[in-house]
Amino acid sequence: MINKKVASVEAALSGVEDGMTLMLGGFGLSGIPENSISQLVKLNVKGLTCISNNAGVDGFGLGLLLHKRQIKKMVSSYVGENAEFERQMLSGELEVELIPQGTLAERCRAAQSGFPAFYTPAGYGTEVAEGKETREFNGKMYVLEHAFKADFAFVKAWKGDEAGNLIFKGTARNFNPNMCGAAKITVAEVEELLPVGSLDPNQIHIPGIFVHRIFQGSNYEKRIEQRTVRKK
Amino acid sequence: MINKKVASVEAALSGVEDGMTLMLGGFGLSGIPENSISQLVKLNVKGLTCISNNAGVDGFGLGLLLHKRQIKKMVSSYVGENAEFERQMLSGELEVELIPQGTLAERCRAAQSGFPAFYTPAGYGTEVAEGKETREFNGKMYVLEHAFKADFAFVKAWKGDEAGNLIFKGTARNFNPNMCGAAKITVAEVEELLPVGSLDPNQIHIPGIFVHRIFQGSNYEKRIEQRTVRKK
């Protein structure tokens, strides 16, 4: 067994530098790597390119990095929950690349899996396809999309073991598994870090080979964006 | 919940006809759809194209279909365990397309996922790439490979529920998940068919949406190809 455990969030993020490209898991505020984001704020690294489906909200998630102007560019599919984001984008301080959600997921998976490029129908005929190669297969048009290149991927899992194996929970899974191994270094934070042998090998969502550093996270806030209930 | 349960192997294979293209899960004899194969033998459908990593052995697995000359063409990565196979291939009775194992898996996954084509490095510079488009990305050469098109996919899982959700066991998983939803109709046979609600939604390997028919298998033989042991 190859041990991936690091003792602290500081050790987990060692090597993160200004100008790097980062992947961050999560959908909305669900399944985001809260501890890694806090540490990025503390490190105050600047000029970051962040690949993440969303950009957090004011005061939480990636909103914390936006507030400190650490992000140069966001690559996302949906960014509509954040006034500071909107201000920076409209003023031109922040560069934004919006791409279809399925394309975002698959560009991560392509990087994880060693595929340089693939053809997808999403965005054909729209501004998303401008400047990109398009091609017909079986009478339907597709756009050529490329694997992402990133320096660090930060993911959040429910359970993990010291070999780096990960299990996610509910819809907090989302982009997290697809980002594992999709960057030069993958850092996983987990709610529960267990000794090797604690997880059923049949139920592991992401084998440890895709994870380079794993650490026990703490103080998860797990904020709910749209609390919606019905009456009993 | 959409119920996918069918009462019998006969019902599960209804619609299978001469000349169809079939996908069959399994690696060697591990995780093969034993019941569906038996029924194919019984139906005596002919002129089949079979996409399967291996071609069984004499007298078991796809070897049973070969013996009855039901297969016109095999699409596989490794076929070396079967004397009847070799005889038919060398005599020209059987058409054989050999493709790299990772390409085989991904061509299934592409069909499942709606990707018409992708670039992979496997086979570049070899006869596998002959007649195929090749292309350089980042200084490395890749081959364009296409999604499979198949009529039926036959897979074998460990546990399943009536909604068609599947859980596989050990290395009997192999190609089975990648073939689900990769053909027009996917038929899953399971060792244990459970009522809906019996499986943890977090531990499902293949959601029922990829499975059209599911049935309780019986009399699994699970033959071992290379029994290898060490001494106590």
Next chain:
Amino acid sequence: MALDKNGIAKRIAKEVKNGYYVNLGIGIPTLVANFVREDIEVEFQSENGVLGMGPFPFEGEEDPDLINAGKQTITALPGASFFDSAMSFSMIRGQHVHLTILGAMEVAENGDIANWKIPGYMVKGMGGAMDLVASAENIIVAMTHTNKNGDSKLLKKCSLPLTGVGCVKKIVTDLAVLEVTPEGFKLLERAPGVSVETIKQATEGKLIIERDIPEMDI
């Protein structure tokens, strides 16, 4: 009288057939789940990674690890499954999801749809909408027939950046049900009490009216 949101959702619910896997967009489409007949088998998919989505949770039972694509807390029904984003879009792109219901700012008479961007004003992003409209075989748009200024949203040609081309099959608005045909918007049904003339006035794109147009049965 023009339908309200629930009326539109109620009419669309009739398009949901037995055995369908359905993806519901944010807004009016979300309401459709409330009106689907209870005697048919239907499963709802949400692109953030759940199949077999159930109703909102009871108060106190919200789970931050269980949300829908609108970031609302939800529940999972028996038979549900969770999966990653790549697999979720395998379901969508691979056409395993049978019906997509989503909102729109504009639809053109050739089936083009625009619903993700108003240049210089609103730039929230397309989320999963571009994958959905490029992939789904059956796309129903749920929207009001005109915008807040009273301008038609059923156009000859979209003025806003497109989400997808030639993909919309059916439109249900507060005024009418329309089918997108090679010849233009074919009027199928009127909202109860709404005249054909009112629909004509509210439709900029080419409107095809054959025979008498029945009222919706909702």
Next chain:
Amino acid sequence: MALDKNGIAKRIAKEVKNGYYVNLGIGIPTLVANFVREDIEVEFQSENGVLGMGPFPFEGEEDPDLINAGKQTITALPGASFFDSAMSFSMIRGQHVHLTILGAMEVAENGDIANWKIPGYMVKGMGGAMDLVASAENIIVAMTHTNKNGDSKLLKKCSLPLTGVGCVKKIVTDLAVLEVTPEGFKLLERAPGVSVETIKQATEGKLIIERDIPEMDI
């Protein structure tokens, strides 16, 4: 004296470093696992869907649902995981596996390898070998220096259909350890008691001999 299979495996085991994920081919490569130092952390991957592969099971503990790529019954160590074939080749193609050790029928001085087909005679297929050699950054070939007829397997150019081009980095045979360089096969080590002259005789491709060639330390 020329090494036997175990000798070749033992020498290759020294190439396995701490923290490596390793894929072992069928035959001699499988034996390498027996000789890896016990004080380093290594995990073995088998492309049929297991990471953290352990030794063969004790008699009576064989599980038909737990085999390696050679279809042999195996065990899984603590920390192991099972996965599907697409994910398995994600590990391989994505270069997450650090070292691939496989057999060969021929290797050319430019690093080409042939190991899957003898036209008209043996056509078993490439299995995962083409993916492995096209993807791995570090490929070691384990083979005898000559074939049964005494012909060299280290050639100027492969005569058999290729498995991959320019990919082999190192070769360990019963006679020698060689590195594939832009100039040809660079002789690094001799098997104990085997002379440079013997290796020269057995090598058809260009052999580079710089300085004294040490004996292997096994």
